[in-house]
Structures are given as C-alpha cells and as structure tokens.
Amino acid sequence: MAVLKIENVSKIFQGGTTAVDDLSLEVSDGELVCLLGPSGSGxxxxxxxxxxxxxxxxxxxxIDEADITDQWPERRPTAMVFQSHALWSHMNVFKNVAFGLRLRGLPAAEIRQNVEGVLEMVGLAGYGKRMIHQLSGGQQQRVALxxxxxxxxxxxxxxxxxASLDQHLRERLREEVRDIQQRLKITTLFVTHGQDEALSMADRIVVMRDGRTEQIGRPDAVYRKPLTPFVAGFIGxxxxVEGQVMRGAFTRAGIRVPLPVADGPATLAVRPEALDLIAAEPGQAQVHRITDFGTHGIVDLELSDGTRLKxxxxxxxxxRPGQGVDLVPRALTVYRESREIYRDVHD
Incomplete structure (x- = not known):
C-alpha cells in the first residue's frame, strides 16, 4: 500500500513569488494522478x-501516514524520472540503472538480477553494455524509467x-509507461502540460492554475464537465463566447440561445463536436474555412463581429466557404464570474 497525502502545502520563493498556494491532494494506492496546467502553474x-x-x-x-516533509530525497520512498533523463554519460546502461542499488549495498548477484529484470520490463533487454550516447532519445527515457x-x-x-520526444514516440512510450504502472500497481504522480497525455494516462487529473487547483476529477468528467472557463478552454x-443573457436568451453577434438563467453577462461554452450546423441564409455565422482530416472535418466559422468558432x-x-449557417448546440455550459451556472446536454 502506498498513499500520498499533500496537506495545505505552499511554496513561496525568495522575492515573494508564490508557486504553490495552500494545495491539498490525496493520491490513492496504485492510482496515477496527472498534474496538468500551463507553464508557471506550480x-x-x-x-x-x-x-x-x-x-x-x-x-x-x-506517504502511508509517515511525515516525509523534511526528509532528504534519498531517504524518501520515491523515485523521479526527469524530462532531461539525468543519466550519467560516462556509465553504460547497466551501471546507470544499478547505481542506486549499489548505494544501498546490495550483493552483486542481486543487483544483476534486478537490473536485468527491469531492463526487460522497459524493453531494453540486452542493452546493458551500451553507452548512453549510443541510445535514441526514447531508449534513454526507458533507461531513466x-x-x-x-x-x-x-x-x-x-x-x-x-516532452523532448517526437509525437509518435511520445504516444508509444506513454502507452508503455501506463501498462507498466498498472502492472506494478505503483502509485504515480505525473506532471505534464500536454492534455492528450493527461486524458489518455490518468486515473484523475488535477488542473492547476497559479499554484491552485481549478478542478480535480476523472479525465472524462474534466473534459465533459469543466467547472470553470479556464478548465473549459485548457482541456481540448x-x-x-462572451455575451449577454437578456430576457431568457444568450445573445452575441446574431447568436440567440434560450437559457433559463438570470440576465447578465455570461460565457457560453460549446465543444466543436457538440455544435451542429444548419444551412441558412444569411445565417447566424458564415463558413470561413473547412479542413478535412479524413475521419472528420473541422469547420471554421465567423460571426458578424469577427468572432471565430469551430x-x-x-x-x-x-x-463550402462563404456559406451561411445557423448554430445548434447539442451540449453547452454557461459560466458567470468564472463559475458554472448552467449546463445542458441533449441529443
């Protein structure tokens, strides 16, 4: 069992910059939790x-009820894989992987057995004698893992x-890492600014902004039910669309969507896959550009005031470009003062 508890943690750097602000989080045994946010989110x-x-x-x-707040890194039951790999170039693969075990004073035979076992697990069986400069970026990351x-x-x-790998290698490695994590049932905290990595790997996502949590939830919930405009715009x-609710309808540049909310400023949020189009002249919007991806198309739309939608x-x-269309949202969320005030989903 390994449970991680973070209780009311803050980090203020010299000069007064607050990187993390009174944040609490619990990661359950065997869970993979992803910290997701823009640069500078903490x-x-x-x-x-x-x-x-x-x-x-x-x-x-x-960690498991033991306070590790003031322990040095080498005394903690944690291990970190860095973006930069942080491998020793003067050592071969075997020595890089065995380094920590040698510091623990394990017998040579046990070290060899453990190192060979883990190299096989990460797909590097037989690579022990290779030097780090002889490996690709993906292989170096496997050594770090x-x-x-x-x-x-x-x-x-x-x-x-x-982060430093190309897209195809990144996709393959994250699948392999997720498989290993689930097989070992190891409690994992994962940092990324890539929403695709968070959505495909995490049991739960923690969306961070300015050192605080904006939303914590399962990937499907964070995607389909974002609690704030920031989360809505950051995930996917x-x-x-900024506008006004007046007499029971949201309005902006020709758009009119009936809403059962009080009058006042509001932000309308609609995913592209939930926005249907009906040919109409002149229409609420005009088709600006169409991009065909084979499996689907993305239609760029323009409202009368220049606002762009997808x-x-x-x-x-x-x-066709220049065609007039009316907009029919099948699912929408309405925000006011950065908080959700209404949600509607229908077929």
Missing part, C-alpha cells in the same frame, strides 16, 4: 516538493518525461 514545483528537491514553505507531505523502477519506490514521480478545444463535421464536403 505543477513541477509541487512534484519536486514530493520528491524532496524543494522544501514547502508551509504544509505537510505524508528503469533506474527509478529498480529501486521499487512506493511513489513514482514523472516530470514531463516525454472549446468555443468560448464545429466538427462528419461530412465536411457538404459545406
């Missing part, structure tokens, strides 16, 4: 505090480990 600082590379200004961090896993940590920490593609179309060839 996600990497939080991860480094769990790993012991930064000390909290206030708050406590526990193996070096962490061989220590059998209670908590695995991943700090944007795929979202049409966010719609996903299964038959993009049925539309």
């Amino acid at each position: 996600k990497s600082t939080l991860l480094r505090m769990v790993g012991g590379f930064e000390r909290p200004t206030q708050g406590k961090i526990f 193996a070096r962490s896993l061989v220590l059998e940590p209670k908590i695995l920490l991943l700090d944007e480990p795929f 593609t979202m049409n966010l 719609s996903m179309a299964t038959q993009p060839n049925a539309l």
Whole structure:
C-alpha cells in the first residue's frame, strides 16, 4: 500500500513569488494522478516538493501516514524520472540503472538480477553494455524509467518525461509507461502540460492554475464537465463566447440561445463536436474555412463581429466557404464570474 497525502502545502520563493498556494491532494494506492496546467502553474514545483528537491514553505507531505516533509530525497520512498533523463554519460546502461542499488549495498548477484529484470520490463533487454550516447532519445527515457523502477519506490514521480520526444514516440512510450504502472500497481504522480497525455494516462487529473487547483476529477468528467472557463478552454478545444443573457436568451453577434438563467453577462461554452450546423441564409455565422482530416472535418466559422468558432463535421464536403449557417448546440455550459451556472446536454 502506498498513499500520498499533500496537506495545505505552499511554496513561496525568495522575492515573494508564490508557486504553490495552500494545495491539498490525496493520491490513492496504485492510482496515477496527472498534474496538468500551463507553464508557471506550480505543477513541477509541487512534484519536486514530493520528491524532496524543494522544501514547502508551509504544509505537510505524508506517504502511508509517515511525515516525509523534511526528509532528504534519498531517504524518501520515491523515485523521479526527469524530462532531461539525468543519466550519467560516462556509465553504460547497466551501471546507470544499478547505481542506486549499489548505494544501498546490495550483493552483486542481486543487483544483476534486478537490473536485468527491469531492463526487460522497459524493453531494453540486452542493452546493458551500451553507452548512453549510443541510445535514441526514447531508449534513454526507458533507461531513466528503469533506474527509478529498480529501486521499487512506493511513489513514482514523472516530470514531463516525454516532452523532448517526437509525437509518435511520445504516444508509444506513454502507452508503455501506463501498462507498466498498472502492472506494478505503483502509485504515480505525473506532471505534464500536454492534455492528450493527461486524458489518455490518468486515473484523475488535477488542473492547476497559479499554484491552485481549478478542478480535480476523472479525465472524462474534466473534459465533459469543466467547472470553470479556464478548465473549459485548457482541456481540448472549446468555443468560448462572451455575451449577454437578456430576457431568457444568450445573445452575441446574431447568436440567440434560450437559457433559463438570470440576465447578465455570461460565457457560453460549446465543444466543436457538440455544435451542429444548419444551412441558412444569411445565417447566424458564415463558413470561413473547412479542413478535412479524413475521419472528420473541422469547420471554421465567423460571426458578424469577427468572432471565430469551430464545429466538427462528419461530412465536411457538404459545406463550402462563404456559406451561411445557423448554430445548434447539442451540449453547452454557461459560466458567470468564472463559475458554472448552467449546463445542458441533449441529443
């Protein structure tokens, strides 16, 4: 069992910059939780505090009820995989992976057995004698992962480990890492700014902004039920339209959507896949451009005031640039003062 508890943790750097602001989080045994947010949101600082590379200004961090807040990194039951790999170029693969076990004073035979086992697990069986410069970027990242896993940590920490890799390799490695994590049932905290990685890998996503949590939930809930305009705009593609609700309808540049909410300013949020189009002249919007991706098309729309929206179309060839269309949202969310005030989903 390995449960990570972060209680009311803050980190204020010299000069007064607050990187993490009174944040609490619990990661359950065997769970993979992803910290997702833009640069400067505090996600990497939080991860480094769990790993012991930064000390909290206030708050406590526990692993299985044991307070590790003031422990040095090497004393913690954690292991971190860095974005930069942090491998020793003068050592071969075997020595890189075995380094931590040798510091623990394990017998040579046990070290060899453990290292060979973990190299096979990450797809590098037979690579022990190779030097780091002889490996591709993806293979180097596998070595970094193996070096962490061989220590059998209670908590695995991943700090944007795929950021420097190309898209296809990134997709393949994240599938492999997820498979390994589920097979070992190791509690994992994963930092990324890539929403696709968070949606495809995480049991839960923590969306961070300015050192605080905007929303915590399962990937499907965060995608389909974003609680704030920030989360709505950060996760996936979202049409966010500022306007007014007057006499029971949201209005903006020719758009009129009936809504059972009080009058006042509001933000209408509609996913492209939930925005249907009906040919109409002159229409609420005009087709600006159509991009055919084979499996679907993305239709760029323009309102009368220049506002741009997107719609996903299964038959993009049925539309043409300059055509007038009316907008029919099948699912929408309405925000006011950065909080959800109404949600409607229908077929």
